[in-house]
Structure formats: C-alpha cells, structure tokens
Amino acid sequence: MLTLRGVAKRYATGTLAVQDVGLTIERGDFLALLGPSGCGKSTLLRMIAGLDAPSAGRLEWADAAARRDIGFVFQEPTLMPWSTALRNVMLPLELAGVARPEAEQRARQMLARVELAGFENAYPRQLSGGMRMRVSIARALVTKPRLLLMDEPFAALDEITRFRLNNDLLKLWQDERFTVVFVTHSVFESVFLAERIVVMAPRPGRIAAERRVPAEDRAAPEFRTSPSYAAHCREVSHALTDAMAA
C-alpha cells in the first residue's frame, strides 16, 4: 500500500527527528510503531498523513488515491466541543461533500459500531474520556478509510478503559480489515494489537527492529493472559532495550 524510502525529517531548528526510515506497509496490516518519546514515531505518522513533509526521501503510494483516504486519531479526542457526538462524526463526510441525510445515517451507524448508540445528541463534555475517544475513532472510521493512523490514542486513558478500547479496536479491525498504523510507547499494547511491531530508537529517530505477532498466536483464548503473550512481550521488550542502548 505504501513504501517509505529513506524518509527523514529535519525541523527548522536543526533537530533531526527522523533519519533514513525505510518501511513497507501492506494492505490489511496492523502495524505498531513502538518507541520511547522523542523517537520520531509521531513525526513519522504525521508525514504518512501528509500533515508534515519529509525533508528527504519519499513516500510511494501503490494507489495515489489512498493518500487522501486516511483516518487519523489523535492522542486527545480532539472533538469540537460545540457539536454533538453525531455532528462530530458527520464532519469528515460533510467536508467531503456528502449530502446531509446520508452523512447523518452513516454517522449514526458508525456510532453504533463503537457502542455509542443513544449518545448521538450528547456534547463532548457530557461524555467520559473513553466515550470521547470512541467518538473520535468513529469519526476516523466513518469515511471507511483505507488507512487508519492512530497517534497514542489511548495513552491518556485509565488501564481498564484502555483494555476495553483495545478489544473494541481489534474487533473493528478484524471485521473491516482496514490498514492500521498505531503509534504507542507501550510494549503490552503493541503486542496485544499489532501483527507487525516496528521498534524505533531515539535521537535521531530511526527503525531499529521489527517483530511479528502471528495471527494464530493472537487467536488463542484469553490472549492477554496467555504464556505466548508474555513471551512476545519479553521479546519485544528486549528489542526495545537493545534499540535504546544502540
């Protein structure tokens, strides 16, 4: 779907945020970018989204239309406080020129998919942190994007809410099979969610290793408490330690 070749980002201040990143994202991937803060993983995600331009290297899209077909979930829910949950989810459709009745219908369906049916007319400040994040995910998915980019979306939530949203996200992905690039600094989260875990090292941000969690491992009952989950976590954790030491 997308190949990054020699991608680098140097800010105007001279800081080299990302150096020589080569990475191929396949259709249907659930790929986690894992690394400590300051390893350029968010910058990389912003470049994939087209919000920042790389200062060197290039992004090669297999299908040029896909680069405009992106959903983005920020670390904060980033909702418009003056709009209801429904209107927030309708926004991408309305900006794309979809007629109001259709936009509304699709937004309602999407809210139901993230288990927020009945909360269409609630304003963000009436919703809990987890519910706001689900509105944000619904907004990102309402256009049925080919690529979903998520920038540490659950980092600000408590662990119980985070686990629940992890489950929900995984289920959505298994049902719809969009492509996900998920930025996180949690080893546990990356192993639970992603099939491909790209480990990044800081200063300058670069790719240090890649680990895979095969689908059949994840299919195990109670994956989160299984020995294979623990083994994967240990392995990824070592890769991260090596990356930080290098």
Next chain:
Amino acid sequence: MTDNELLPEHHEPGFLGLSHTMWLRILAPSLIGLLTLGAWEWAVRYYEVPRYILPGPILVAETLVRNWGSLSVSLGITLQITFMALAVAASLGLALSVLFAQSRIIELSLFPYAVILQVTPIVAIAPLIIIWVDNIQVALLICAWIVAFFPILSNTTVGLNSTDRNLVDLFRLYGASPWQVLWRLRLPTAMPYFLAGLRISGGLSLIGAIVAEFVAGSGGRASGLAYRILEAGYQLQIPLMFAALVLVSGTGIAIFLALSLLSHLLLRRWHESAGAGDRR
C-alpha cells in the same frame, strides 16, 4: 461495554426553578441595596438635608415617575445611539478580527492603531469629532463606537487564534477549504471570547454614548439622558438629575444582564463558562 452513561450535570436543590445559590446571589445584594436606600432616606430626613444638595430615594423615585414622559424620550434617544454603536462595534470588530486571523501582516500593521484608538480618552477627542461630523447623531455614534469596539476586536482575535491545532490538522487532512476552517472551526472557537467582549462592550457603548452627549450637550443640540443630567444640574433640579442617573445605571445593568443571558443561552450546552452552577 456497560458503563456508557452521561456524566452527571451539576444540580442543586432549588426553589421556584432557581437554585439556593442563585437565590442567595439575588437576595443578598438586594438586601444590602434596601438597607442602603433606607439609611439614605432616614439620613436625609433626620438631618433635613435640602433637596438641592441630596434628595432622598423616595423623592427621586417620585421625580422619575412624574417626569417619565420626557425622560423616556431621552432614554430612547440614548438607547438608540448605544445599540447602534454596539451593533457597529460588534460587526466591525468581528469582521476586523476575522481579517486579522487571515493575515498576520494585516494584524501586525493595524492592531497598534486599534490600541491607540482604545487608549485615547474619548472625552478628549469627542469635541473634535463633533466639530468634524455635521450630523450630531453620527458624531455621537462614532464616539460610542470608538469606546465599545476594542474589547470585541481584541477578544475575538484571541479567540480566533486559540483554535485547537489538532482540529486544524484534522480539517487539513480532510481537505477543508479556508472558508470551511473559518466557518466551522475558528468562528465557533472564538464565540465565547466574542461574547465575553460583547458583554464588556455593551456597558462601554452606553458610557461612550453618555460621554459624547455630555460634550455635545453643551451645544444644546443633543437630547439624550446625559443632556437631561446636564440640564437638571444647571437648573439645580437635583432630584431630576438623580432620576436620570438612575435610568442610566438601570440601563447599563439591563444591557449587561441581557448580554449575559444571551451568552448563557448560546454557550450553556458546550462551554465550561456557562455550566450549571457557574461562578461569575
């Protein structure tokens, strides 16, 4: 997922639809007001203060009722100037701040002049404006506008510039036009700031109108409330002067309350400043 529920809104026990805090907020200052008026009336009677020095509140009220016919005409004239000035200040302030938000260069080149306009005492330039502008109504309007417009301009400019960066990125990601960003993102963000500015400007446009009438009044051409205060002063009709003064203050309070209500109605569903049990 069973924990879906709306966060509870703040609800206090109440009486006649108003919370106890609200009643306290109304009753406590009213009591102070009544006590002060009572003490004033008593002092005026006890010390037999002549009415041309200080009339008692009852006499002021009587004068207000007796002269309501002519006072209300003056009130209408002053209100007309006030509201026109407020409307022009609001629309021009809003338009200018939108212009500032679109172009940093325009903001940098014009904002200092808005500040100069703001810090120059209106009393000092009102005579000039009244000399330059033939139509007295227009001259008064300009004076009131100069006083009223800055809070709206500066507040709205801050509001337009405090847009959530992530939301701006989101709009960019979905290919929103600059017009869509302005209309659907920047203006709603600026709304609470604009309304806060409007509340300040409401009072200021009344002050501006009164000050300008005072200056113009010496020429005997204006006929608003300020002119009545001047006239009553010249003729030593102090109770009438007080009655006009009461009308001016009452109008200012009414404008403030009306704009507060407007702000509350527009923001109550989403903005923290207008939440239930808010403090102001």
